[in-house]
Amino acid sequence: MERYGDELMRTAYLLVKDKQAAEEAVMDTFIQAYRKIDQLQDPDRLKSWLLRIAVNRCRMKMRAWSWSRIFPLPHVEQMIIEEEPGPEALLMDAWRNEKLSEALLKLDYKYRETIVLFYYNGFSVAEIAEQTSSNENTVKARLARGRAKLKDMLEEQEDGNETGAGANVHESKA
Known part of the structure; x- marks a missing residue:
């Protein structure tokens, strides 16, 4: 979670445009990954596998909700800026x-x-x-x-x- 959590959160937020929904998607991602870790065929592709799960979770959230316009979080640029x-x-x-x-x-x-x-x-x-x-x-x-x-x-x-x-x-x- 520590290793990929920030990257998954940034990706999820940029996809669903809602901090709480992104956090839920990331938590769901880790839960599903834990439950299905035996399906990971190549441990070197863990990051890619987690991102795929996260993107699919975000898609499910997007389908489940009727989105009109969601206001971005203040200071979202801090999630993207490097030093x-x-x-x-x-x-x-x-x-x-x-x-x-x-x-x-x-x-x-x-x-x-x-x-x-x-x-x-x-x-x-x-x-x-x-x-x-x-x-x-x-x-x-x-x-x-x-x-x-x-x-x-x-x-x-x-x-x-x-x-x-x-x-x-x-x-x-x-």
């Missing part, structure tokens, strides 16, 4: 990570899941395809579309901040 050498660099990274996290949480689940597995967990396209029961071309397309949507959202936020209309940027999309 940086000066306060100015840390502040800028925190701001960028906050904006990226906000945009990521607004993506459709299929794009968010693919991006989280690829960029935050370091899975290859083939591993994501296997985990999501998709083909590799679908994964590549989701990565490309997800990146394009993120880029558009971030540019839209940036344009809104420059014109002073940052508060109204997303009203038309609600």
Whole structure:
């Protein structure tokens, strides 16, 4: 739990957008892993196996609930930030990570899941395809579309901040 708990929590939170639901998914993951440890064929793939269980638990939670908009946790950027050498660099990274996290949480689940597995967990396209029961071309397309949507959202936020209309940027999309 200590070894993979933080990574599973970050992944679960980025997928379900709710701290309590993410904690439940992670606990369910460890319970299921404990019960089915005999099904782990390659101990070297423990991390991948746990992440697969966690992603499946998150999918089950997403299916069980009717999600409209869930507000992100304050300071979600702290879950993503790595240590940086000066306060100015840390502040800028925190701001960028906050904006990226906000945009990521607004993506459709299929794009968010693919991006989280690829960029935050370091899975290859083939591993994501296997985990999501998709083909590799679908994964590549989701990565490309997800990146394009993120880029558009971030540019839209940036344009809104420059014109002073940052508060109204997303009203038309609600």
